[in-house]
Amino acid sequence: MKKNIAIIMGGYSSEYKISLISGNMVYETLDASKYNAYRIHIFKDKWVYVDDNENEFPIDKNDFSVTVNGQKTMFHCVFNAIHGSPGEDGYIQAYFKLLNMPHTSCDMHQATLTFNKRDCLSVLKPYGIKMAESFYINLGDEIDEDAIINKVGLPCFVKANKAGSSFGVSKVYKKEELQKAIAVSFKEDDEIIIESFLEGKEVSVGVITYQGDTKVLPITEIVSENDFFDYEAKYQGKSQEITPARLTKEEEDKVNQVAKQVYEVLKMKGFSRSEYIFKNGEPHLLEVNTIPGLTKESILPQQAKAAGISLSALFDNAIEEALK
Template structure:
């Protein structure tokens, strides 16, 4: 008997368009002989479109997702507010959402209240992993090396000279709860730092200032289950910038991705070990992807963050790693669904 899989996508975050691209490829790759797919679109206005209306929303807005200005909010104000009883009977929710409202525990908590099983991490792990400061604190306790950082709150005063003294320029400035490198900047001067802080605060009330580590960028996906399985390490070599910013991530040929990474075995194993430690200490489930910086000319490997719903197009980093491990994209999705269904039955 086919499983009913509800694919939830869109949402009110700045990563709405990224979600549409991921969801489109996921739904195309899911085996139609195994699954009945129920599209559920969440518009930028927060309306839920289930089934045919969700599919139509994706079809109508997928091309707009590739435009610089993305999907206009005025085209999102259709449909009606979600009424839980309207949910069709489903076996599993597959949330293909990134950033606020979809990856930060709020959607997961809502699904918990509805008693609907879902893939990827639960409410607590999702909320913790979305907050870069909390993620680093937990990873550090688990024995994972992290870069020095300072957290700023919009409501509190701060001293730029003191920050520069502690972290040294250049300094990486990040919104504390966004993904896909949205709002991230590398400040190389005091003036640039002041401007980057101002910009980052437009994305939220807290930001993270982090010591810049000059080195090679690595990422490691971990799959959950009875025992965590680590996938091959990928090295990311930015081409359009000196570091892996938003443009490098989503611009065509913005970065070269080498899988498996051609790095010393000691660093390779350390990256995989650190990834599992971060995954398990935060309580992640099914799949997550941890990002690292390997400092040039040393054996220091620094953990940056973990993504509980990483990019899910066929050429995204986690699916690439799965392919290197012998799983094509449909098989990779099968494994995520199978693990999520099995684990939900044990709760």
Template structure:
């Protein structure tokens, strides 16, 4: 009998449109001879599956079962492909823990923690060879005094972004002091991104993104790095999802010592944050100093054909079908 997989897509934020693209690609790459795959859409209004005949069938949220063709379908595993809330902030993981459903991503605590950029940096601060840009974390009660707090501790230019958002939504690069208040307001007002804003000093360097996961034998595997070169001011939402605005080089041009050093750092981050499944970590290599600077971690990284992780998987000689199959088998074994 085939393993029944609930491929979860959608979500409650503007990142839902990316989730639909990611889940469609994962669906196309999974081994349908081995798995029965059901795409389950989650919105704030409803959780449902659309049958082959076009009928919208609701999920029973009491136990995450599906009434289909007059019989109750129980899933063996949830493959979470929801970017943003509730798939990336721990809420969905908490639900699946309650109903006893295994899933492919990090657990609820790690997911919630890593959605908070400021708290994540605090936990990673003492890892050897890692560097963190100087930053200020603002809470909603500090909105009015934010400019003075930032100018007191940081030097221009700044990156201003929601502390709990993704896809660079609500993010601004500030080069002159007069732009700071508007950037803070934009970050605070970004939809469904929490009530905190983080401001970081700009790091001048090359930008990279690299995936890491644990294989069926429990070994941590670091995928080849991707270097990001964009024609935009920074790697914003448009640069990420509009073709032609960004050059992505996989594998990146890093020497053997740099590859070894960053692999060690990434493994320590994965273990320190108690990650599970696949994650993607973004970082800078600072100009002139050869220091690696942590940017952020993504626990539900994008899986469109052009996304970093599929690029990196292909660069190893592995197929996406093999890779996604490994994630499923590891989660089932866990």
């Protein structure tokens, strides 16, 4: 019997447009001989099933079902393609946990932790994971520019603590630019993290649960045409993404080991993509993403392809792992 798969997409954050692209790619790619796929748009004002004619049918949040022409459909599994809130920050995972509904993403605690850059880095630091120097500010805190610069130096990065796709991120070269950058970050979140600039080769490492085992995918090197790997570089072609990355065997072994350690220490499941910069030959962790982009051009699918895993096989494995 074919399984009913709800592909959730959209979300409440600035990343909703990217999520819709990822979700539609999953919808177009899933094996129709194995699955009945349903596109589910989740927004603050509506949760709806959208059919091929763009008709919308409301989701019953009591049991996450949909009724079309008097016929009620329940789902066997949820494919989570929501970048940002509520798909990547633990909220949707908690909801599905209450419903005992299998889903392709990590558990609630892991989602909440990894979505909070500050908390995630704090948990990993005792394990010897190298990372940039950082300074934390909450909305309403007094901003001591000299203390910030003394801690992290210049240039530095000012980031929204709980946001993705480089929304709310600025690179700051001068003390006079700090206040403006902080204001930009506070538009995305009420917590920010300011980090020292790490100069070196930047790489992205996909780690997934594949056929029951933790699998590190071929590494991608990021070469941005812009000042850093910002939104334009990620989604508007202003970067080179080279898979496999141009690393020495020693560099490759080091970052693979760290990426696998991060995945296993955090007790991850499903997809993950972590970002690193090499400083003095050592990979320094920037962040962990649990709902990475899933289009053909996205980094993790590129890495899967380099590993000999098709998009269809990648998505099918995610569902099979969730149903276990």
